[in-house]
Amino acid sequence: MPEEDHYAKSLWWGFCLGSCLQFPLRKYYYVDQLVTWPKAQQFCREHYTDLATFESLDDIKRLQPTISYSWAWIGLWDDPNAWQTAMGNKSNSWRWSATGETSKTGYRLWGTGDPDFRYSGEMCTFMDKAGYWYDDNCGVKHEFICYNELNVKQHVFIATPATWSDAQSYCRTHHTDLAMIENEAENSAVKQLIPVGVDVWFGLYRVPWSWSDKSPSLFRRWVSPEPDNYGGIQNCVCENTAHIGKNEHHCENDDDKRRRSDRSSRQRPGPPAGFCLGSCLQFPLRKYYYVNQSVTWPDAQQFCREHYTDLATFESLDDIKRLQPNISYSFAWIGLWDDPNAWQTAMGNKSNSWRWSSTGETSKTGYRSWATGEPNFIEGKETCVTIYAGKWYDKSCNMENSFACYTGENINILNFIGRLSPLQSCFCFYAVTELNVKQHVFIATPATWSDAQSYCRTHHTDLAMIENEAENSAVKQLIPVGVDVWIGLYRVPWSWSDKSPSLFRQWRPSEPNNYGGIQHCVWENTAHMWGDEKCNATKVFICEQVVKTSTTVKMTMTSDVDLTDPAVNAQVLQQLGALLTNQGWTDFKVKWKIVSKKNKEN
Structure with a gap:
């Protein structure tokens, strides 16, 4: 049975326009060794791709245990170094409501023992009269502090108790946002507004749990009543034979914890493959173009797709800062919409x-x-x-x-x-x-x-x-x-025209409001703040151009058929193309070539 190395070469716009959340295609391996979570992570990275990530129930259904076990480590964890010992700069670190980004200064003033993520439910932050910070359940009702973005920040105390989310909505509607505190002077200014005996929400929050391979997957499958962060030291996740998970003792407990690894459509040896383990949220690299034509949102989308890549997507304030308007405008269409x-x-x-x-x-x-x-x-x-x-x-x-x-x-x-x-x-x-x-x-x-x-x-x-x-x-x-x-x-409203998974938003106060029940498309103003509008309104617009990239994936294949046969070659290309199309890929080309063992050795 011949064995040869083959190269599948795919060409598409950017690294992951939308469909990357459905990739990589993973194969899972159970490893019958009792180790701590960090040791399991190290082993999987050395011998496979990483500890296992799951993006849907379909992934769960593909598990085929080859060993007897009670609990097995998977790749989900909540790295305490990213939020407990520092403000951090990871996906599970603390972020400011006003920017959606992590702290620029690292300033913090936590009360003794905080943050502690008690019962795995404390993801929002309040300040007490003494000026110290404490994490708390976002559903608890507290008074809160808003701010107005002027030459100097102006803080406002709101005496009506509200959940963190309701407080955020109020501040964004009537002011700029919940208070953002980046230094001692700002902390003191807020502290002076707080009445005795009152705790107040401000704009610090975080989204706990992240995958070892940096996948953006939000799929979770907890066993009741998990996660509970028992003892305040349970930062890693294991799954049981029913394929439901729990968080476990500070990642160093190796009692009956087998590791589970995944391989992403590849076998070693060979260059790194897989379709996007981690870095896909940082791509594509975009260049923005203002188009000085007043058209409806669908017409703007069509124009951008014909002349560039798509209507503009933004994934961070860094994208916003790269905008360079070359026309005079009040409002311009961007690629965010909520297709009814x-x-x-x-x-x-x-x-x-x-x-x-x-x-x-x-x-x-x-x-x-x-x-x-x-x-x-x-x-x-x-x-x-x-x-x-x-x-x-x-x-x-x-x-x-x-x-x-x-x-x-x-x-x-x-x-x-x-x-x-x-x-x-x-x-x-x-x-x-x-x-x-x-x-x-x-x-x-x-x-x-x-x-x-x-x-x-x-x-x-x-x-x-x-x-x-x-x-x-x-x-x-x-x-x-x-x-x-x-x-x-x-449901989670609003999606990008180019299918990007970006959750970045830059709403203007009181937006979105879906006025009249027909506002499903989004504009930005000259301050780069956003609002919703009916899609048949006419505005200038912003297109994006995504870098065109070629990626080579190395595959070792074993087959009974003659892989040099043009008919077989065409069939393989057709199947690869169908697979990518089914996953939502567009505007790509696939080709492959066979590399002989002689050439491989050279």
């Missing part, structure tokens, strides 16, 4: 479409039961869903409503049972659907969507997932008359 066809007229299958909390994926059946006029994304804030009298309504996720959980148990009859919930003064009703054998539970205690999700994941499986009429009816029967109930449907 992906969420308003259908359940959709795009990045801004509706997803179920229990899977993180879009609907498999397309079933929906929206009330008339829904969903409508009022004021640009309604991204979670309630059910009322069997009809669905999109609502602001920070509203407090009763909610419905479900448990995926194997029960074969339809029944109703009543019992007291672990939540005080809450009577729960159980129902089992005839089709999917789900056990639904009504929780009467009002909570935000996020808090409801946390409760359901701790005590049941997740917030209710409704994929057909029978399940909708089963949940409807649980709900008392006149009550709105959260279910597990949510």
Whole structure:
């Protein structure tokens, strides 16, 4: 059986225009050695690509254990050096609401023992009257401090208690943002505004957990009640035989922890391959062009795709700083939009479409039961869903409503049972659907969507997932008359025209507001702040040109067929092209050549 080295050469615009979140294609290997998390990471990097990353349930389903184990390390961790011992500059480090970026000065004034990420729930920051900082659960209500960006920062104390998110929204609407504190003088100025005995939110937050290979994947699959950061030293993650994870003792515990590695479409030896392990969020490198034609957003998109790469995407303030306007304008289209066809007229299958909390994926059946006029994304804030009298309504996720959980148990009859919930003064009703054998539970205690999700994941499986009429009816029967109930449907609005995964936003105060329910496209003004607008309005626009790049991937292939046969060669190219197309790639060319062993040795 001949074995030869082959090179597949692919040419595309930039390193990852949108589809990189679906790459690399990984193969997983269980390693039957008991080691600490850092040792597992080192081993995997030396012998494979890295500790395992998972981006979806499809990755989980491809796991094929070859050893007997209780728990195995995976690549998810929350490096404490990035947030606990310093302000840091990693994806899980502290960031300022006003910029979405990490601290430029490194200034901090934490209270004793903080930040401690207690119960893995403290990701926002408040200041006490003494001027010290403490991390806290973002859903807790505190007074807060806004600021106005003038020649000198002007800080404003707001006495109305609010969650961190609501405080942020208020500050962005009426001022610039939640307070940003980068030195001792600014800390003292804020401290002087705080009444005795009051704790106040300010603009520091972080997004915990990151993958060892730097993947941007937000997929998580925690076992209840994880993560809990027990003892304040659980920074690494392992998974059990049911393929659900927990955080574990300061990464140095090697009791029955086998490692799991992944290989990204490659076998060693050979040059680094894989389609984007880590660096893809830093690419593509863009150059921006202002176009002095007043057109609608769709026409601007078409022009940019024909003459450049696409309408402009921004991934950081560094991108914004590279803008060099060469025309006079008030507002200019950029590539951010919220395609209504992906969420308003259908359940959709795009990045801004509706997803179920229990899977993180879009609907498999397309079933929906929206009330008339829904969903409508009022004021640009309604991204979670309630059910009322069997009809669905999109609502602001920070509203407090009763909610419905479900448990995926194997029960074969339809029944109703009543019992007291672990939540005080809450009577729960159980129902089992005839089709999917789900056990639904009504929780009467009002909570935000996020808090409801946390409760359901701790005590049941997740917030209710409704994929057909029978399940909708089963949940409807649980709900008392006149009550709105959260279910597990949510979405992340706004996506980039070039499919970039960038979450960077630069909204002007009071934006986005979806005025009139028809503002789905985004402009920027001369201060480089953004707002939403109806897509058929006419404005000048900004295009991006992405560097065209050639990448060579080395593959060692074993086959019974003659790989030099032109027909076989064409078939391989066709299959590679189909694979990339299915993953969302566009504007690419694929070619390959066979390198003989003789040439390889030379």
